[in-house]
Amino acid sequence: MAILSKEEAKQILEKVISFSKADGCEVNLNGADNGNIRYARNSVSTAGEDSNISLAVQSYYGKKSGSATINEFDDASLAKVVKRSEELAQLAPENPEFMEPLPQQTYLESKTYSEATAKINPEYRAQAAANSINPAAAKDITAAGFLEDSRGFSSVMNSKGLFAYNQATSVDFTVTMRTNDGTGSGWVARNFNDVSKLDTAEASKIAIDKALMSRNAKAIEPGKYTVILEPNAGGDLVNLMLSAMNARQADEGRSFLSKKGGGTKLGEKIVDERVSIYTDPQHADVPASPWMGNGLARKKMDLIRNGTVSNLIYDRYWASQKNVAAVPFPGNRIMEGGNASLEDMIKDTKKGILVTRFWYIRAVDPQTLLYTGLTRDGTFYIENGKLKHPIKNFRFNESPVIMLNNLETLGKQVRIASGGGPGGGGSALIPYMKIRDFTFTSLSDAV
Amino acid sequence: MKRREFIQLAGLSAGAMMLPPMSSMASVVDPARLLEPSMDVKQKKQLADIALNTAKSMGATYTDVRIGRYLNQFVTTREKKVQNILNTESFGAGVRVIVNGTWGFSASNTVTPDGIKKATERAVAIAKANSKFQKEPVKLAANPSYGEVTWKTPIQKNGFEVSIKDKVDLLLNANAKAMEKGASFVNSILFLVNEQKYFASTEGSYIDQDVHRTWPNFTVTMIDRQTGTFKNRTAFSAPVGMGYEYLDGKAEDKIQGPGGIILYNKSYDIVEDATMAAEQAKQMIAAKSVEPGKYDLVLEPSHMWLTIHESVGHPTELDRVLGYEANYAGTSFLTLDKWQSKNFDFGSKIVNFQADKTQVGSLGAVGYDDEGVKCKSWELIKDGTLVNYQAIRDQVSILGQKESHGCCYSQSWSDVQFQRMANVSLQPGKEKVTPDQMIAGVEKGIYIVKDGSFSIDQQRYNFQFGGVLFFEIKNGKIAGMLKDVAYQANTKEFWNSCVQICDERDYRLNGAFNDGKGQPSQSNAVSHGSATTRFNGVNVINTARNI
Numbered sequence: 001m002a003i004l005s006k007e008e009a010k011q012i013l014e015k016v017i018s019f020s021k022a023d024g025c026e027v028n029l030n031g032a033d034n035g036n037i038r039y040a041r042n043s044v045s046t047a048g049e050d051s052n053i054s055l056a057v058q059s060y061y062g063k064k065s066g067s068a069t070i071n072e073f074d075d076a077s078l079a080k081v082v083k084r085s086e087e088l089a090q091l092a093p094e095n096p097e098f099m100e101p102l103p104q105q106t107y108l109e110s111k112t113y114s115e116a117t118a119k120i121n122p123e124y125r126a127q128a129a130a131n132s133i134n135p136a137a138a139k140d141i142t143a144a145g146f147l148e149d150s151r152g153f154s155s156v157m158n159s160k161g162l163f164a165y166n167q168a169t170s171v172d173f174t175v176t177m178r179t180n181d182g183t184g185s186g187w188v189a190r191n192f193n194d195v196s197k198l199d200t201a202e203a204s205k206i207a208i209d210k211a212l213m214s215r216n217a218k219a220i221e222p223g224k225y226t227v228i229l230e231p232n233a234g235g236d237l238v239n240l241m242l243s244a245m246n247a248r249q250a251d252e253g254r255s256f257l258s259k260k261g262g263g264t265k266l267g268e269k270i271v272d273e274r275v276s277i278y279t280d281p282q283h284a285d286v287p288a289s290p291w292m293g294n295g296l297a298r299k300k301m302d303l304i305r306n307g308t309v310s311n312l313i314y315d316r317y318w319a320s321q322k323n324v325a326a327v328p329f330p331g332n333r334i335m336e337g338g339n340a341s342l343e344d345m346i347k348d349t350k351k352g353i354l355v356t357r358f359w360y361i362r363a364v365d366p367q368t369l370l371y372t373g374l375t376r377d378g379t380f381y382i383e384n385g386k387l388k389h390p391i392k393n394f395r396f397n398e399s400p401v402i403m404l405n406n407l408e409t410l411g412k413q414v415r416i417a418s419g420g421g422p423g424g425g426g427s428a429l430i431p432y433m434k435i436r437d438f439t440f441t442s443l444s445d446a447v
Numbered sequence: 448m449k450r451r452e453f454i455q456l457a458g459l460s461a462g463a464m465m466l467p468p469m470s471s472m473a474s475v476v477d478p479a480r481l482l483e484p485s486m487d488v489k490q491k492k493q494l495a496d497i498a499l500n501t502a503k504s505m506g507a508t509y510t511d512v513r514i515g516r517y518l519n520q521f522v523t524t525r526e527k528k529v530q531n532i533l534n535t536e537s538f539g540a541g542v543r544v545i546v547n548g549t550w551g552f553s554a555s556n557t558v559t560p561d562g563i564k565k566a567t568e569r570a571v572a573i574a575k576a577n578s579k580f581q582k583e584p585v586k587l588a589a590n591p592s593y594g595e596v597t598w599k600t601p602i603q604k605n606g607f608e609v610s611i612k613d614k615v616d617l618l619l620n621a622n623a624k625a626m627e628k629g630a631s632f633v634n635s636i637l638f639l640v641n642e643q644k645y646f647a648s649t650e651g652s653y654i655d656q657d658v659h660r661t662w663p664n665f666t667v668t669m670i671d672r673q674t675g676t677f678k679n680r681t682a683f684s685a686p687v688g689m690g691y692e693y694l695d696g697k698a699e700d701k702i703q704g705p706g707g708i709i710l711y712n713k714s715y716d717i718v719e720d721a722t723m724a725a726e727q728a729k730q731m732i733a734a735k736s737v738e739p740g741k742y743d744l745v746l747e748p749s750h751m752w753l754t755i756h757e758s759v760g761h762p763t764e765l766d767r768v769l770g771y772e773a774n775y776a777g778t779s780f781l782t783l784d785k786w787q788s789k790n791f792d793f794g795s796k797i798v799n800f801q802a803d804k805t806q807v808g809s810l811g812a813v814g815y816d817d818e819g820v821k822c823k824s825w826e827l828i829k830d831g832t833l834v835n836y837q838a839i840r841d842q843v844s845i846l847g848q849k850e851s852h853g854c855c856y857s858q859s860w861s862d863v864q865f866q867r868m869a870n871v872s873l874q875p876g877k878e879k880v881t882p883d884q885m886i887a888g889v890e891k892g893i894y895i896v897k898d899g900s901f902s903i904d905q906q907r908y909n910f911q912f913g914g915v916l917f918f919e920i921k922n923g924k925i926a927g928m929l930k931d932v933a934y935q936a937n938t939k940e941f942w943n944s945c946v947q948i949c950d951e952r953d954y955r956l957n958g959a960f961n962d963g964k965g966q967p968s969q970s971n972a973v974s975h976g977s978a979t980t981r982f983n984g985v986n987v988i989n990t991a992r993n994i
Binding site for chain 2: 040051146260270360399446
């Protein structure tokens, strides 16, 4: 029941709209079947499935709106939920920022659904876990991993005639491999719409190799270093910067994109001119829904082009205040890369540090986008073009803006999850990045 | 509802940073619905028995079922505007079974005999599929049967019964006061939680609980357009395991703190605090940038709780120690050998930490945990030495202990329960000392109020914390406000540098609604108590940057 076809969803939505007596309404109908398996200590620890479908109606009278949701779909229930949302709208205080629903939009074709992922079952998950655990156990390593899959649909219809529908699947896999002597740790992550691209044995081997290579790390002094950031490490910081590109906050003076004396940095160069980042719902490697929750159409759009801010995100209210078109929150991010492989980048480095991933990244100063966090699960010293030895983990204090100004080389792109798991923050295509003067402020004993 | 969908539904963007986490399956309902009674206990028992009997007939050796109704109310405002009033309800059942020594779990929002039966069958199927790869069969510590029992948070005023108008008026009044004092922006939110939880297990317990939590919060933003700088001053409130009486702001709960600040204990005055916040945010912009170096830190309880949470609460969780969280939240430096040695100096001799699930007014307080264990308190660190962990029924045998500590929790009926942090609190000092007297003894130091930025490594050695207000201490006196302050330390060195703890008169609770752990990630609400505490010679960095 959790997955409705386009026609099934449309029929229910039309019926809901037909019950509306308010000035207008917007109705969202979403459903998903999710499954997961979790393992630790080389054994499955928890696993589960959940299924849910729900319908949300937002009715409005002038600038007063009210919402109600339901998960039953007979006529009486649908009429009831509409009535309840209308009653709530009449009771609500006026919201000067309320925007009437959007008119019909034109949508790009969606590429977010994969039949293979939709068919994942508990046996598949158990085998995927076994394919990760068994090679670990054979090498005196302990695996802890998580696989989560989702198949779902989302749809929206409003009283202005807008209708949008999308089906999506996703699978996220992460595993941490720790040597049994406690001195080495490796990690790998995979994120796809189509599970046929996922091989948990292949991915696990990378984490196992990293665990073995990272044993008995040596301490080096904290300070400013040239770093090669694997896509998951660099991507975390880049995504934090992209998530802060809200126009209203910039206009209000409380953003890294606010300017001294007022105004925003839209159209200004903020990072190295080789940095170009865009969003494209139809990108073959990281497809995203062609619309966001209120039905606003997404299209291919630059966020940063040649180091310059090309677009800020405008919600509909703020766009109306500023007389510009609303700009939807991106469903994916693509940062352009180069041709260099990781091996090439290491070969090209006289003295530097290879970072597998960052951990526990938290904002220190929203003004400068200064973040702190630590390296984790495979940090290596590079000398004269070779990986010399593993090093102890560092804490960093760095801003993605400063980092992207200190760009040395862009390498190949890799798809990463940009947070939140299936249906969460979407996915991103991020290159390996070589950065000079990356700021490490202290050492950590953590493995 | 996913957090992202909620933010969209609530029409929030700038205020989203203050939002607490959401259960993934909540529905939006009208406020009157939140006052309707839940399903009758008799009916819940009948449904629970269907799960217990179905699982047994399919070969389960243990089963528990949780039928839960989770209610939330959010009132969000900014400046003069009400942004949203959102009421959510989530109702469903989660069934957990052991088959062939392996856990299986399934949940459904169809709380009918058929829905419960199907969820149970799926839980059994999952356990069977996974048991093929099971290497460590589950060992459950014994737990008495409590029969049919109830528990309720001892609230004086049910927040859900207070009119929306009163709540809106309170927030808008606080906003207005901040704006009158020159604030550039103010976002405020009131968040109410009610968990109506029914638990039943094959061991004969039928437990009905009614849990309440309340959290008022705001962010006052001050912007200096000329210099292009801005500062945020967050509320000095605490999320609490109390009813609406927390917002009474009683005179006896107000504390005149060092540096002319007002702090709050068991009730909170949001209007007064918002007024102060605007004044202080101005001072925050004008404050002196800190000279990096070693300082003696005097940490106020509204700040201390987060340092305790990260550096003491998490590393003493047994599932982390054992590696169950290795792929996400991480492991722990407090390995079993350190505990077995009975002489691991976690901190100085004055450092005593208690884990607790019963403290009145705390977020963690319940009568029974989510696997039917009666709650209690126990020692974690005694006179500076590690003496115990936080563990649940399938873990305590590893410690050679016979009883679960009673700290198993699930954020909703739809998520599987697992070990979660109890309230972990630093016990007050025995010596009679006030915060002013403590500051008088510091030559070069910083007094830090309220939690700010936080980060700690995956084994809980290296941490960095910011704050909201920083006061320089020079020769025993407050010498103005500082900015750009963060301190970095190693957990063991830090707690061994703890030299003085104010006495019980200064002991207060603070905490969080949104402690995250597990995959899929779940939130846990937890409080941490302490009195103002002094640490000597801590490394302070300057966080100012130019972009």
